[in-house]
Amino acid sequence: AQSVTQLDSQVPVFEEAPVELRCNYSSSVSVYLFWYVQYPNQGLQLLLKYLSGSTLVKGINGFEAEFNKSQTSFHLRKPSVHISDTAEYFCAVSSSFGNEKLTFGTGTRLTIIP
């Protein structure tokens, strides 16, 4: 089984400043990793995913994440945030073997300060 830990429940950031949202995972097998974003009163939308290959993954809205196998981390970054990035962000993991369910972290609420 896999598990995900999102280390920060809330992250306030000034507009145009960089941001990093931290995610660590635990798994005894190889994994696929995902970041989802949830805007107020909406469902979850995929930001980016790591399946294999390059450890730096680029997603939508200028976000990127780096897979670090030795540290079992998959931190999400953006060099300059905007008010529209205010949302909740979820890290998720699934096993790369078979059709197991996606396991989500508890989420990080990103608040952009004007």
Added chain:
Amino acid sequence: KAGVTQTPRYLIKTRGQQVTLSCSPISGHRSVSWYQQTPGQGLQFLFEYFSETQRNKGNFPGRFSGRQFSNSRSEMNVSTLELGDSALYLCASKTIAGGNTGELFFGEGSRLTVL
């Protein structure tokens, strides 16, 4: 291609009643999963259906049930509603075709309020 559609979007029930929520997956997606989202517990997995069979189940009481139809549409039912069942219920679909990565495509959710 249309996304995942959930109905109703909002509903209010009283304790002891039952509720049925509906989900239409993306065309061609045969797996449908349900999640409960609350401020205190985050995203909690309820169950997954594939080919009309429940494939995975989370740790919820038997009051929570679901089913899937031959066209892959799914419903979930909660009986004998409790105040703590107030939540956003999210449905998500995925392909089970070759190359499946587990990526889920979510609907906008059904927000249930129990009074």
